[in-house]
Amino acid sequence: MSHTLGVRQAQKQKTRRALLDAALELLEEQSLSSLGLREVTRAAGVAPTAFYRHFRSVEDLGVALVEEALGSLHPMIRTIVSTTGDGEERIVRAIGLIARHVDAHPAHVRFIARERHGGVQVVREAIRDQLALFAVEVGEALAEDPVSAGWGEEDLMMLAQLYVDQMLVTASALLEAPVSGVGARERVFRTAVRRMRLIGIGRAHWLEGGVGGGG
Amino acid sequence: MSHTLGVRQAQKQKTRRALLDAALELLEEQSLSSLGLREVTRAAGVAPTAFYRHFRSVEDLGVALVEEALGSLHPMIRTIVSTTGDGEERIVRAIGLIARHVDAHPAHVRFIARERHGGVQVVREAIRDQLALFAVEVGEALAEDPVSAGWGEEDLMMLAQLYVDQMLVTASALLEAPVSGVGARERVFRTAVRRMRLIGIGRAHWLEGGVGGGG
DNA sequence: CCATCCAGTCAACAGCTGTTCTCCGACGTT
DNA sequence: AACGTCGGAGAACAGCTGTTGACTGGATGG
Numbered sequence: 001m002s003h004t005l006g007v008r009q010a011q012k013q014k015t016r017r018a019l020l021d022a023a024l025e026l027l028e029e030q031s032l033s034s035l036g037l038r039e040v041t042r043a044a045g046v047a048p049t050a051f052y053r054h055f056r057s058v059e060d061l062g063v064a065l066v067e068e069a070l071g072s073l074h075p076m077i078r079t080i081v082s083t084t085g086d087g088e089e090r091i092v093r094a095i096g097l098i099a100r101h102v103d104a105h106p107a108h109v110r111f112i113a114r115e116r117h118g119g120v121q122v123v124r125e126a127i128r129d130q131l132a133l134f135a136v137e138v139g140e141a142l143a144e145d146p147v148s149a150g151w152g153e154e155d156l157m158m159l160a161q162l163y164v165d166q167m168l169v170t171a172s173a174l175l176e177a178p179v180s181g182v183g184a185r186e187r188v189f190r191t192a193v194r195r196m197r198l199i200g201i202g203r204a205h206w207l208e209g210g211v212g213g214g215g
Numbered sequence: 216m217s218h219t220l221g222v223r224q225a226q227k228q229k230t231r232r233a234l235l236d237a238a239l240e241l242l243e244e245q246s247l248s249s250l251g252l253r254e255v256t257r258a259a260g261v262a263p264t265a266f267y268r269h270f271r272s273v274e275d276l277g278v279a280l281v282e283e284a285l286g287s288l289h290p291m292i293r294t295i296v297s298t299t300g301d302g303e304e305r306i307v308r309a310i311g312l313i314a315r316h317v318d319a320h321p322a323h324v325r326f327i328a329r330e331r332h333g334g335v336q337v338v339r340e341a342i343r344d345q346l347a348l349f350a351v352e353v354g355e356a357l358a359e360d361p362v363s364a365g366w367g368e369e370d371l372m373m374l375a376q377l378y379v380d381q382m383l384v385t386a387s388a389l390l391e392a393p394v395s396g397v398g399a400r401e402r403v404f405r406t407a408v409r410r411m412r413l414i415g416i417g418r419a420h421w422l423e424g425g426v427g428g429g430g
Numbered sequence: 431c432c433a434t435c436c437a438g439t440c441a442a443c444a445g446c447t448g449t450t451c452t453c454c455g456a457c458g459t460t
Numbered sequence: 461a462a463c464g465t466c467g468g469a470g471a472a473c474a475g476c477t478g479t480t481g482a483c484t485g486g487a488t489g490g
Contacts, residue, residue, distance in 0.1 A: 006487075006488075007486090007487060007488090008435090008436080008437075008486085008487050008488070011437075011438095011487090012436090012437065015437075015438080027334075029334065029336075030248045030334035031246045031247075031248045031249065031333055031334035032246075033245045033246045033248070033249040034246065034248040034249030034334060036476085036477065036478085037477080037478060037479090038476080038477065038478075039477095046438075046439095047438060047439050047440075048439095048477095048478080048479090049438075049439070049440080049479085049480090050437070050438050050439075052479085053436080053437055053438070054437095057478095110332075113332045114332045114333060114334065116332075117325075117328045117329045117331075117332070117387060118246055118329060118333070119242075119244065119245035119246035119249060119329065121244075128391075154405075154406075154409075155409065157406075158406050158409045158410060158413070159413070161406070162410055162413070165384060169380060172332060176343075190369075191369075191372075191373050191376070194369075194370065194373045195373060195377055198373070198374070198377070198414065198417040198418065198421060199413065199414070199417055200417070201416070201417040201420050201421060201423075201424070202413040202414055202415070202416040202417030202418075202420075203413065203417075204420075205416050205417075205419075205420050206413060206416060208416075209416070221457075221458070222456090222457065222458090223456085223457050223458070223465090223466080223467075226456095226457090226467075226468095227466095227467065230467075230468080251446085251447065251448085252447080252448060252449090253446080253447065253448075254447095261468075261469090262468060262469045262470075263447095263448080263449090263469095264449085264450090264468070264469070264470080265467070265468050265469075267449085268466085268467055268468070269467095272448095
């Protein structure tokens, strides 16, 4: 399938990875708009000027990180929305998947949570666009779910966005839970399940109170 | 009531305000961890060294901004939770109050949304603590509401946190809506109302599916 | 084998940063 | 009227920043 990269391109990719990883680690204790080019290259063990061979600027690197972080999240969403089983079981499994993802890629999750409303415009926009795609994806899955039968397009998207938001809120909360306290993590998990349960209940009774958008 | 401040203290407060306002304005396009001391003093029209007469560091100024921003939000929460009327009317009024607050203090809202997960630890903690207080306050109001009769403490807090989160999400979404597009803002408003409505429905049916926490 | 390419290095630049110390002058107090 | 207080200004410090141009040496492709 994929062409075996030449030695040259392989080395370049390696340096690029070193830059991205160094940035990701530095960003655990600061935000992108304060991240310096020299700071990154120093942490990556490369000369400052080497940076320009890979990125036009730090903002550019930030956009690359968005694609990487949310790209890895994409398959997870597909898994969640395609999960079968009754309501409660689905919820627990979904939150479990989120928790696993947070454990596997904590730096990515932190980066997205931090820069979603961060100080770099292009990065904010990149995140917003990706999340909008997620919402559309979730919305399409919801449209095929019998529980959402008869729902209007606007209501479906409202619920899809709510799910995406909850996913981020949950991931962020799991991240903030102290690594030492197993109890704290368990509590966050249970609260997240309850939230999803409440939303599920609201969803199940959504059409009861009279629809027909009389506006 | 309040002692009339001397000329000296009045001047000091004035400079302090200038620093806070300058910082707030600068923070609309960057984040706190990249905000420089000299940058702030320059924008405030003061010598760099004057900064130290008011704050130990930029982080310190950040904490002051948290207190100011969330302090002004405190009375709004009280107003919302004490609002009477049927469900739908309450929701519309609450979101309306949020929208008014965003219009009145956009820089404050932006600051909180940005620094809640931002790169400065002490500021994150200050925001987290204040939001926890809000949740407690909302939780107490919910406990007195007949709709929540028979709810366990943990469920009440889950719902209270959900409301506080939704408040921030809504405020942030209103802020990001382009100032030009009146339609965009209206759409954000309607979506927020639907979200609250769904949560309200979930709340109304919460105790139906069998309680008793058999775990 | 040779010419080309190109990721990474090095030196240097003007400009910015936080922090210290010293000083000034208006205010508050006696 | 004299004196202590103290918010703010000024100069200077070492250290950092992004960006430039010219250069090197190993991989690439004919």
